[in-house]
Amino acid sequence: MKDSQKFLSFIVGSESFAVPLLKVREVIGMPEVTAIPQAPAHVVGIINLRGQIITIFDLRSRLGSGTKGEQPTVIICEMPFGQMGMIVDMVSSVLSAESEQISEVPPGSRAANHDFITNIYSQEDELILMLDVEKVIGRDIKVTQATSAA
């Protein structure tokens, strides 16, 4: 039994990204969203997911793609402070990554400037950037300690 981790890969703009599958609660189609006035950057609004209110974050605009994919999809992620949804252009697949397929971000590359890109997964010609979801939203959303404990 080799050491392998599972990831959910998805597309934003023209690039592929992946998040650890353990962080993903579910994947849903684009729901109806209620906007929040003067919300933090890239926060699209709140949705009603079977009676639970979840904040939705636009990963597309955050990653600078600005695309409005034909079938945007929301990945509901487990965050340390609760659940949040991320809008992506398309969900691709679940991949089992062997440890030798995961490599460091090449220093000096564009990706190395982003602290939210943790690693690179490569298989043949395909290249997938591994995301740290908490760091991606961290720049725009400050979660106060006191309330996250509640």
Place this chain on the structure above:
Amino acid sequence: MEDNEIKICFLEEGEQVIEEMETLLLDLEQASDKKETFDGIFRTVHNVKGSARAVGFDALGAFCHELETYLLVYKNGEQEVTREVINRLLKSRDIIAAAFNVYKKDLNAVFDFNADFGAEGSGDEEASADAGGPGLVVGKKATSSNDGSVRVNLQRVDKLINAVGELVVLDSVLRQQSIKAMEQTILKTVEQASKIIREVQDLSMSLRMVPVKPLVQKLQRISRDTSTAVEKSVDFRVVGEDLEIDKTILDSISDPLVHIVRNAIDHGIEAPEERVVQGKPVAGFLELSFSQEGGKLVIRLRDDGKGLDQQRIVAKAIEKELIKTGEGMSEQQIFDLIFAPGFSTKAAVTEVSGRGVGMDVVRTSVEALSGQIDITSKLHKGTEFTISLPLTVAIIEGMVVKTTKENFIIPFTQVSETVKITDDGLKKGSESGTLLNLRGRYLPVYSLRELLGDKKAEKKNGIGIIAKSSRVDFIVLVDDVVGQQQIVVKPLGAELAGYKRFIGSGVLGDGKPALILDLAQLADEELKRVKDVE
């Protein structure tokens, strides 16, 4: 009979405390911050002691008092906590747990705290096995007693509430579809079904709400016993005991209230002789009130005692090395010192209020509920504690209003009335802002669009909502009032907690979520913005 109820209540609540005690004790061996863990243990013992005495388990109370004294040596760091000490403490915990089990079978049982330990064997395990997670007793009304009620796990109630919420949404979709289908028989059945669904929704939501009455009874008993113990006469009154509050909140606020009631009698209210000298009635006045204000649950405890002595608090805090100097501290900052761990204004340890472990617990518990505790106090006049708590999962009656695109919810508790507003009815000036003459009184008018950051000027036609606020009266202009409905308040995620103007969110009839506004907060923010510009 009444006493028995309190006792049963105590035994049920105590179970959790005992469990907590065990966890903390087990943590103690590995804990990096031993002091904090130890303080926690001390608090649990203190809690059991206080409540046990209050409900009449005197032997248990005495045992805990002894245990507390034993703990004190280690609490102050005079001796190191060794493995043997922890073993002894765990044994003591087991004795307390065993006593609980004996009392559970017979409320008037005599438990020998010296001998009975060790004799209990398999019976204990059996009893602790069926003590499940947090549960609540579902009764019909405040008046119904134990008969005819069922214990239900709280999580299951929450799941039910969520599922029913979904059902309601689907129901409104179904209704729209059936109207399109134009089939009379289907329409009729759908109508009937939705009526029942609404009823189920109301019922399921009421399951989380429990009356405060049992807590009030417990506090009355504590007040009586405490005043007897310290030989003071107290006139304890309770306002709003019929209020039903969320089970989770009730559970968490129970111990803090016990502490502040006891403190008020022991430290706040003067001895009878002193009261006579002060020209006050011999009996001290103590009022506890429960109310719902502006989407908050507010609990107040007011006494007419000696009030907080700022100089003494500062002196004590310096002595306890909590602060270096009291200079430059505001009244509020000084009062806040009494919540610091290890602070106690009474020089001598009293049997009743104990060793100053109370007030820091009170604040921690209130803050854990994202609530707030405030003190106002006048020397020789009295002290008032105000605890305001969010309603979290509670249900509110809300008004659904429309602006630009989205709908918002305004809790009814914030609205005093609504008026139709036309643009020419308003007085506008660059210095006075927009005002409306309402029955001879000029009130400021804010447009909800502006308050929410929509800078575009628009016509001022619409509905004016006259806000009920403790600070200022003002009118909020909305495009339209869409309707009113009961709303299950759902907290926003921690990522939006910085937005104080939103109390939470709720799901509207069409299944879309909407934000619940705090009008007073919005107006405050607006006034601040205006000031900053100037």
